Amino acid sequence: MKTRDIFRWAADALTIIFSTCFATYAMSAPQSAVLQIQPTHDAYVKSSTATTSYGSAATLRLRKSGSETITSYLKFEVAGLNGVVLSATLRLYVIDASSDGGAVYLVSNNYLGTETQWLQGGLNWNNAPPISGTALSSAGPVSVNSWVEFEVTSAINGNGTFSFGLRSNASDVVYYSSREGGNKPELIIESEAGPPPPPALTLTAPNGGESWTIGSTRTIRWSSTGSLANVSLEFSDDAGATWSTISSSTPNDGDFDWTIPNAESNQCLVRIADAADSDPMEVSDGVFSIVASNPIGQLLPDLKIWVNATTPVSLYDAQIKVAGGETRLRFSNTAVNVGAGALEMFGVVDNRGEQPAYQRIYQDDGSYEDVLVGVFVFAGHEDHNHFHFQDFAIYRLRQVTSGDGVGPVLATSDKISFCITDSDEYDGTLPSAPSSHVYDCDRQGMSIGWGDRYGRSTEGQWIVINGVADGNYWLESEVNPDRLLFETRYDNNSDRIKISINKSTGRVKVLSDLLTLTEPNGGEKWRTGSRQTIKWKSAGKVSNVKLEYSTNGGGSWVTITTSTANDSSHSWTVPDAISSSCLMRISDAADGKPTDESDVAFSIVAGSPGALANSPGDEVQNQAALPDKFHLALNYPNPFNPQTRIDYALPETADVSLAVYDILGREVAMLVEGRLLPGRHHAFWDGRDHRGVRVSSGMYFYSLRANHFKMVRKMTLLQ
Numbered sequence: 001m002k003t004r005d006i007f008r009w010a011a012d013a014l015t016i017i018f019s020t021c022f023a024t025y026a027m028s029a030p031q032s033a034v035l036q037i038q039p040t041h042d043a044y045v046k047s048s049t050a051t052t053s054y055g056s057a058a059t060l061r062l063r064k065s066g067s068e069t070i071t072s073y074l075k076f077e078v079a080g081l082n083g084v085v086l087s088a089t090l091r092l093y094v095i096d097a098s099s100d101g102g103a104v105y106l107v108s109n110n111y112l113g114t115e116t117q118w119l120q121g122g123l124n125w126n127n128a129p130p131i132s133g134t135a136l137s138s139a140g141p142v143s144v145n146s147w148v149e150f151e152v153t154s155a156i157n158g159n160g161t162f163s164f165g166l167r168s169n170a171s172d173v174v175y176y177s178s179r180e181g182g183n184k185p186e187l188i189i190e191s192e193a194g195p196p197p198p199p200a201l202t203l204t205a206p207n208g209g210e211s212w213t214i215g216s217t218r219t220i221r222w223s224s225t226g227s228l229a230n231v232s233l234e235f236s237d238d239a240g241a242t243w244s245t246i247s248s249s250t251p252n253d254g255d256f257d258w259t260i261p262n263a264e265s266n267q268c269l270v271r272i273a274d275a276a277d278s279d280p281m282e283v284s285d286g287v288f289s290i291v292a293s294n295p296i297g298q299l300l301p302d303l304k305i306w307v308n309a310t311t312p313v314s315l316y317d318a319q320i321k322v323a324g325g326e327t328r329l330r331f332s333n334t335a336v337n338v339g340a341g342a343l344e345m346f347g348v349v350d351n352r353g354e355q356p357a358y359q360r361i362y363q364d365d366g367s368y369e370d371v372l373v374g375v376f377v378f379a380g381h382e383d384h385n386h387f388h389f390q391d392f393a394i395y396r397l398r399q400v401t402s403g404d405g406v407g408p409v410l411a412t413s414d415k416i417s418f419c420i421t422d423s424d425e426y427d428g429t430l431p432s433a434p435s436s437h438v439y440d441c442d443r444q445g446m447s448i449g450w451g452d453r454y455g456r457s458t459e460g461q462w463i464v465i466n467g468v469a470d471g472n473y474w475l476e477s478e479v480n481p482d483r484l485l486f487e488t489r490y491d492n493n494s495d496r497i498k499i500s501i502n503k504s505t506g507r508v509k510v511l512s513d514l515l516t517l518t519e520p521n522g523g524e525k526w527r528t529g530s531r532q533t534i535k536w537k538s539a540g541k542v543s544n545v546k547l548e549y550s551t552n553g554g555g556s557w558v559t560i561t562t563s564t565a566n567d568s569s570h571s572w573t574v575p576d577a578i579s580s581s582c583l584m585r586i587s588d589a590a591d592g593k594p595t596d597e598s599d600v601a602f603s604i605v606a607g608s609p610g611a612l613a614n615s616p617g618d619e620v621q622n623q624a625a626l627p628d629k630f631h632l633a634l635n636y637p638n639p640f641n642p643q644t645r646i647d648y649a650l651p652e653t654a655d656v657s658l659a660v661y662d663i664l665g666r667e668v669a670m671l672v673e674g675r676l677l678p679g680r681h682h683a684f685w686d687g688r689d690h691r692g693v694r695v696s697s698g699m700y701f702y703s704l705r706a707n708h709f710k711m712v713r714k715m716t717l718l719q
Contacts, residue, residue, distance in 0.1 A: 032086060033193040038184045041075040041120040045128045051482045053371070055120030058181040059095065062102040062168035071131055071167045072176070073123060075109065076187045080225055081159050083192030088156040089149050090164060093183035094142045098174030101139030101148050105131050106155040107165040111372065117161070122358070122372025131165035142174060147183075156189060199226030201272050201282040208286020212260050220246075220256045222272055222282070228252045230275035237265035239287060249275040264292050301359075303479055304492045328462040329475060329499070330395070330415070361486050373484040394481045395463035398474040400498065406474055413463040415477070468501060475499050515542060515596045517586050522600025526574045534560075534570045536586050536596070542566050544589040551579035553601060558673050562684045563589040563643075575674040579604050592688070626678050627651050630709035635685075635702065639716035646671070646702055647682045654706035658683055661701045668695060671702075687717050694719070 043055035044062075047069040060072035074090070090104055108129035111118045118129065137151040155162060168174060177183040205221040212218045220233060233246035233256060244263075250256050266289040273281040358370045393415040399407025463475070476496035483490060519535040526532050534547060547560040547570055558577075564570050580603045587595035627649035635644045648658065658672035669690050671683040685702070688694050697719040703712045 032190050033083070035078070035080055035187075035189040035191070037076050037078060037187045037189070039074045039179050039187070040077050041118070041123075042073060042178050042185060043120040043123045044070055044072040044178075045123060045125040046070050047125050050125040051484060053121060053124050055123055056180060058178055060092070060166070060176040060178045060185070061173055062098075062100075062166055062176075063171060063173040064167070064169050065171035069167075070173065071128070071165060073107065073118070073120075073128060073163060073165050074185055075118070075120075075161065075163045077161055078156065078187070078189065079159050081189065081191050085153065085156050085158070086190045086192065087188075088151075088153045088190075089188045090152050091186040091188060092148050092150070092176040093181075093185075094144055094146050094148060094174065095177050095181070095183075096173070096175030097142055097144040098168070098170060098172045099141050100168045100170035100172065101142035101174055102166045102168035103135035103138035104150040104152060105133060105135055105165045105167070106152075107131055107163050109161050109163045118163070119370065119372065121370075124372075127372065129163065129165065131167050136164075148176075152187075162187075199228050199274065199280050200224060201228070201231065201274075201280050203270060203272050203282045203284055206268070206270055206288040207284050208288060210288040211291055212288065214260050214262050214264065214290060214292055217257050217259050220258050220270060220272075222254060224252055224254070228274050232273050232275045232278070233258075234271045234273075235261075235263075236269045236271070237263045237267060237290065239267040240269050240283065243271060246270075260290055263290050265290055301485065302488045302492070303485065328464055329397075330462050359485055371486060373486075392484070393477055393479045396474075396476040396478070397463060397465060397468070398476055398496070400472050400474055404498070406476075406496070410468055410473070411463060411465060415463075465501065470502050472498055472500050515545065515586050515588070515594050517584055517596045517598060520582070520584050520602040521598050522602060524602040525605050526602065527605055528574050528576045528578065530574050532572050532574055534572050534584060534586075536568060538566055538568070542588045542590075542594070546587050546589045546592070547572075548585045548587075550583045550585070551577045551581065551604065553581040554583050554585075554597070557585060557690065559669075559671055562671075562686050574604055577604055577674060578606055589686070592693070627680060630654075630704075630706055630711070632702075632704040632711040632713060634713060635715045639718045641687070641718045643684055643686045644715060645682055645684055647680065648704050648706075649680050650676060650678045650706055652678050652707070654678075654709075657703075657705045659703050660685055661703060662695075663699055663701075668700065676706075687719070 041055070042060060043053065044057065044060050045054065046052065048067065060074070061070045062072060063070040094101070109117050110129065111122070111127045112129055114127075118127070136155055139148050139150065142148050152164065155164070176185070179185060202223045203221075204223065205219065206212065222231075224231075229252060230249045231252050232248050233250065234243040235246055236243050244261075246258055247256065266287065268288050268290050269284045270288075271281065271283045273279070359373045360370050395411075395413045395415055396409045397411040398409055401407040474496045475498075476494060478494035480487070480490070480493050487493075516537045517535075518537060519533070520526065536545070538545075543566055544563045545566050546562055547564065548557040549560060550557050558575075560572060561570065581601050582604050583598045583601055585595065585597040629649070629651055631649040633647040633649075635646045637644060646658065650656065654676060656672055656674060656676045657670065659667055660669045660671065662668050667690075669685060669688065671685055672681075695717065697717055699714055699716050701712050701714050703710065
């Protein structure tokens, strides 16, 4: 063999060897897969507007200056990874250049201090997760209309939810496009390709409760895993008994625009399947509606301060005595939901403190969004739904200018004012409304209204008036001042009353409506069984008053009469309730406001032996023909609104209690309590609880206890 042939043979052999080795390596080298994911939520937050959410904005912004800091957040749902992550890149599109594109950090998926995942509609500066630690990567100067890439490989460890925070140290603000913008953010993940995931389809819309109008164009949405090229779509208007084709084959790209057919029904379903062999297949979790039109309109709530038609607002405490000459005032704030739909709130609430509160916002197509609106503050009632919002109102004391004009603010105060009070009603006409009432501490459906927070010792309940001259002022209150709740309008959330401050007497008077108790007003000693006269003065349009007394310094109250004419006096037989800590309270019988009570405690002392009282506010009828047995009559009218009468009979002197209970056995109101003479008695109930707050429609029970006798009957209140 010639030398050149030997070299040629050797070269060919080496080529074969290297080719074989390379082919073997190529066959064994790991294959890669690339995921391209858009955020499920993103938003920017601003220190200058700490309670405002910017989740719907088309931009993400970064800035740091002496007056304002702006940071941004993105949340991604990563699914479909089957191997080791090789690289991960966050890509953002610049729409306003800056000298500093910022730095990206891995942050919590939850609102600050909670275990609740943040949503872009509820994120704000106050509740955003902290941005701290070491940055994953950063960008220098960025140019408009360019993509910026941040290396985030170390943050992605598999499938799951990942949140990122971005911040900048420059006052030169940078704008990136958000998921609502034209160039959506992207998370690009390259990973080793593992076994392909099994094919699966998950239908997300319609998935139950939607109301779609005939002739409108709606988007069917779904997600998928595995290799599915095309899907088929069908719908049923009889809960799945029969099916009609929407599309026999459409690309598996996650959405399909569907023109709603003329098939009016509230038993509709959508079904999606692999177009090749119908496996896998997925059906809506619940039925939705196809409607001819949508008469409900946009289902968004609206609040309005409103006590009744003649008294939009009133003063809860008209005279507060505080050491050092300080005067404190507070409104009796009550607001109603006057919007098109029920104000539906929910939150995971327990006895340990504050928890996030969400508002469900309905649109006229039946869709809805849950947004964070603040926190609930537990109000100390373990047995019923009674939770307060934190700092949900504001007070202002304003000057009165010429012609009753509204002048500048002289004093202001935040106020823990509004709460969800025992309201478990849902508006059944709403799309997705539960078929039955839900009464637990996870969901409160608000159909009736809001109530003032009671308890004078609670912090944040007062506006403190110092350093103002005697004279007339406007006392103003506004609910939802930070617009935490989403409403259709905000211009009816504020109202005011005119008050007169007189420091020499230590009194503050409401110039519209006023009740002033004059007797008993402190220091009197009234004997049990004696006939005494309760006296008061009034101003304004109060036609009837309610009278109550307390024997424990205001800890609890017993009704004397639910309604008597506002004629400045009422005759009262003092009950057998000996105490030196007695108070009298008078209030407007219509709505409980205005109100006044004894300035100082008076005493009920022992009277002559055997002195007994008639039932408070009642007359003993036909005393000569005493009843021969205890009896509790049916209330009349029943159902009733606004008031019902309850008659009962006592054949002998008895220790009597007549109380109203709700369907869960909780005491709502105590109508009569004390030792009564034999005879026929009656009492009235006006549908208010022991605090004077009108309760919701429904069934209630009234119970009479008299010595050994006990009887319970039911009644129905219709609001």
